[in-house]
Amino acid sequence: MIKGYAGRVLEIDLATQTFSFQPLDEEIARLYIGGKGYGTRLLYDRTEAGIDPLGPENPLIFATGPLNGSVAPQSNRFAVVCKSPLTGGIGNATCGGNYAYGMKRAGIDIIVVSHQSEHPIRIEVNGDRDEVEFIDATDLWGKGTYETQEILGKKKAHAVIGPAGENRVLYAGIVSNERIAGRTGVGAVMGSKRLKAISVTGTRKLEMDDPEAFKTYTKEIREMFKEHPVMGSSLKRFGTAGIVNTTNARGMLPTKNFQKGHFDDAMTISGEYMEDHELVGVKSSCLHCPVTCGRDVEVEGKGRVKGPEYETVALMGSNLLIGDLKKVSEWNFLADDLGMDTISLGATLSFAMELQERGMFDAGVKFGESEGVSELIRDIGHRRGVGDDLANGSKKMSEKIGGHDFAMHVKGLELSAYDPRGSFAQGVEYATTNRGGCHVQGASMYLESVGPLTINPQNLKLKADIPVLMQNTACAINSMVLCIFTTYAMFPAAIHDMDPKSLTHRMMSKAFENSGPVMRMAMGMKGKPMLWFEKWLTYITGQTFSSGHLQEIGARIFNLERMYNLREGLTSKDDTLPPRILNESIYETMDSGHPLGELLPRYYKLRGWNADGVPTAKTLDRLQIRI
Amino acid sequence: MSIQVELTYDMSKALGQRSFELETAATVREVVAQTAARFAEGDDFDKLVRCTAVAVNGVLVNYRKGLKTKLVDGDLVGFVKSSAGG
Numbered sequence: 001m002i003k004g005y006a007g008r009v010l011e012i013d014l015a016t017q018t019f020s021f022q023p024l025d026e027e028i029a030r031l032y033i034g035g036k037g038y039g040t041r042l043l044y045d046r047t048e049a050g051i052d053p054l055g056p057e058n059p060l061i062f063a064t065g066p067l068n069g070s071v072a073p074q075s076n077r078f079a080v081v082c083k084s085p086l087t088g089g090i091g092n093a094t095c096g097g098n099y100a101y102g103m104k105r106a107g108i109d110i111i112v113v114s115h116q117s118e119h120p121i122r123i124e125v126n127g128d129r130d131e132v133e134f135i136d137a138t139d140l141w142g143k144g145t146y147e148t149q150e151i152l153g154k155k156k157a158h159a160v161i162g163p164a165g166e167n168r169v170l171y172a173g174i175v176s177n178e179r180i181a182g183r184t185g186v187g188a189v190m191g192s193k194r195l196k197a198i199s200v201t202g203t204r205k206l207e208m209d210d211p212e213a214f215k216t217y218t219k220e221i222r223e224m225f226k227e228h229p230v231m232g233s234s235l236k237r238f239g240t241a242g243i244v245n246t247t248n249a250r251g252m253l254p255t256k257n258f259q260k261g262h263f264d265d266a267m268t269i270s271g272e273y274m275e276d277h278e279l280v281g282v283k284s285s286c287l288h289c290p291v292t293c294g295r296d297v298e299v300e301g302k303g304r305v306k307g308p309e310y311e312t313v314a315l316m317g318s319n320l321l322i323g324d325l326k327k328v329s330e331w332n333f334l335a336d337d338l339g340m341d342t343i344s345l346g347a348t349l350s351f352a353m354e355l356q357e358r359g360m361f362d363a364g365v366k367f368g369e370s371e372g373v374s375e376l377i378r379d380i381g382h383r384r385g386v387g388d389d390l391a392n393g394s395k396k397m398s399e400k401i402g403g404h405d406f407a408m409h410v411k412g413l414e415l416s417a418y419d420p421r422g423s424f425a426q427g428v429e430y431a432t433t434n435r436g437g438c439h440v441q442g443a444s445m446y447l448e449s450v451g452p453l454t455i456n457p458q459n460l461k462l463k464a465d466i467p468v469l470m471q472n473t474a475c476a477i478n479s480m481v482l483c484i485f486t487t488y489a490m491f492p493a494a495i496h497d498m499d500p501k502s503l504t505h506r507m508m509s510k511a512f513e514n515s516g517p518v519m520r521m522a523m524g525m526k527g528k529p530m531l532w533f534e535k536w537l538t539y540i541t542g543q544t545f546s547s548g549h550l551q552e553i554g555a556r557i558f559n560l561e562r563m564y565n566l567r568e569g570l571t572s573k574d575d576t577l578p579p580r581i582l583n584e585s586i587y588e589t590m591d592s593g594h595p596l597g598e599l600l601p602r603y604y605k606l607r608g609w610n611a612d613g614v615p616t617a618k619t620l621d622r623l624q625i626r627i
Numbered sequence: 628m629s630i631q632v633e634l635t636y637d638m639s640k641a642l643g644q645r646s647f648e649l650e651t652a653a654t655v656r657e658v659v660a661q662t663a664a665r666f667a668e669g670d671d672f673d674k675l676v677r678c679t680a681v682a683v684n685g686v687l688v689n690y691r692k693g694l695k696t697k698l699v700d701g702d703l704v705g706f707v708k709s710s711a712g713g
């Protein structure tokens with residue numbers, strides 16, 4: 001077995017309450033690493049086209065990678081893969097906490113949960129004794145994710161769902177500690193299996209190819225992270241919400257259901273404000289991560305709880321015209337406890353508010369008013385009253401009620417909090433990302449709009465190129481499995497220290513804008529490992545991973561996801577953006593919206609797809625993708 | 628003429644206000660100068676503004692005419708820091 005892997009796949013059948021340990025497929029591991037990549041390969045191979053995402057045929061795959069189980073910073077994340085009930089295409093989400101570490105300590109790389117139980121059930125896995133227990137979970141059914149984890153205790157690592165998953169809210173997530181695998185409705189799939197929780201324990205050690213080199217180098221990187229302006233300063237001090245004032249000043253903070261990109265009260269929902277006024281501690285970190293981007297805030301009646309992240313303060317703050325951090329924190333806690341993705345929830349709430357404003361639907365909530373929102377969130381989690389409509393997400397709601405032009409989703413997945421009219425590459429990424437309108441499947445906006453060395457985000461230069469490179473990188477990172485925020489350390493401190501008003505900075509930004517061919521060539525080169533995650537993978541597995549290797553593996557994963565989507569009926573017509581984004585301008589420098597139509601042909605070409613967005617036989621062959 | 632100016636969080640903490648209005652400012656350079664004048668010496672305006680870009684109505688002036696970018700009535704000038712979120 002390749003080093004870094006436990007070498008075992010745990011197969012669980014809920015219908016028969018049986019299990020078996022199977023050997024990990026080394027060929028798949030070599031081609032797809034693990035995590036999201038391995039999971040996608042299994043999903044593609046094991047399912048027929050057109051299965052019901054909430055039916056018994058949809059497997060729920062928990063997947064770790066070779067970095068999990070190590071003490072590398074940001075390496076305690078696992079991926080969940082299944083068919084998405086929200087989009088009908090590929091579903092996946094990653095999650096921090098301690099569960100990935102727990103799986104590897106149990107000596108398990110992948111858990112595949114098949115079929116459905118007839119009654120609420122939970123599973124306990126003891127990896128040392130190779131035991132799997134199926135335990136009735138009727139007593140836990142209906143309980144929130146916090147209480148459930150408290151009852152299950154601290155001796156094992158848990159992945160649980162809340163009432164939203166049980167009630168198959170289409171954007172329900174799976175929770176581990178205070179973190180959530182939020183996107184694409186993976187929690188609804190777990191709920192459809194009546195599986196309340198999986199708990200894992202074990203004391204197995206991760207075997208590495210070169211543990212000494214790994215140890216020494218990891219120490220070095222920990223030091224680098226400590227000094228880094230993002231890892232050791234802004235993310236650490238302000239959490240992800242430290243970006244609010246930046247996106248607001250750049251006119252790309254979703255405001256009033258993406259009607260505007262600027263919110264007058266942005267300051268009071270920002271990470272800096274949180275630190276000065278609301279913060280009661282910084283404890284919320286994924287295991288072994290020195291970045292500690294999580295915040296703790298006080299919520300009335302609940303005490304000290306996890307504070308909201310950027311996506312939440314934007315989509316449940318500015319996007320609803322709410323500038324009250326206390327309210328957003330309360331809703332964030334509610335959503336976490338019910339087990340729901342706050343991005344889809346926030347965008348569905350803003351959609352309902354706009355429908356209300358136009359007299360098309362009344363969910364009892366209005367822009368700028370917090371009244372009724374908590375109750376509505378609870379109703380969504382339990383699918384009560386109008387909450388039942390909102391539980392289906394904005395796409396399905398717009399199909400039933402209308403409002404297609406301002407339903408802010410791609411492929412059914414609600415957009416993240418970076419308005420793509422202020423970040424054209426991010427728009428291409430949203431439109432083409434296989435799981436739908438998400439920012440962490442590439443995070444092009446960092447290179448383009450909000451990072452320390454940006455390019456003009458409103459011309460066509462590099463706007464198709466950046467998403468390809470970043471999506472490939474993200475696919476590889478989500479397969480190791482590492483936190484995507486690790487890419488924020490790619491710019492060294494010296495770049496952060498430059499004055500963006502200076503001539504040198506402007507010249508560098510211009511050079512960057514014209515660097516397409518050089519950048520593609522450099523990132524495609526298969527040489528020695530240079531970046532920290534390339535070196536970690538190399539030290540752990542004993543195989544060589546350079547940027548070129550990871551670009552190739554990432555492209556393989558991305559194209560396999562694409563083939564899955566095509567098989568499920570999602571085509572180039574779904575590579576689009578909400579009409580509001582395409583047709584309405586929020587900048588005086590733009591006559592219309594995002595110029596996606598001008599960028600997609602180049603994107604398809606760079607990907608090796610035909611004009612209909614289908615990977616050519618040559619591309620599949622080059623990437624060794626078996627269909 | 629009215630130009631709305633929005634500050635970064637650190638700047639607003641030093642000045643004690645998040646934003647203010649200017650009655651006249653023909654260019655971004657003038658906004659920067661008038662903003663600097665509002666800060667006390669001890670605030671170290673130069674340090675506060677050093678790694679800060681400037682945007683007019685959401686568009687960085689780096690992609691327009693830099694500090695020479697002309698302003699019109701109703702413009703919103705924002706000081707922006709680079710950042711990373713999630």
Ligand code: SF4
Pocket residue numbers: 073074075076096097284285286289290291292293294483484485
């Ligand atoms: S940076 Fe934040 S989300 Fe990423 S691993 Fe660290 S604590 Fe978790």
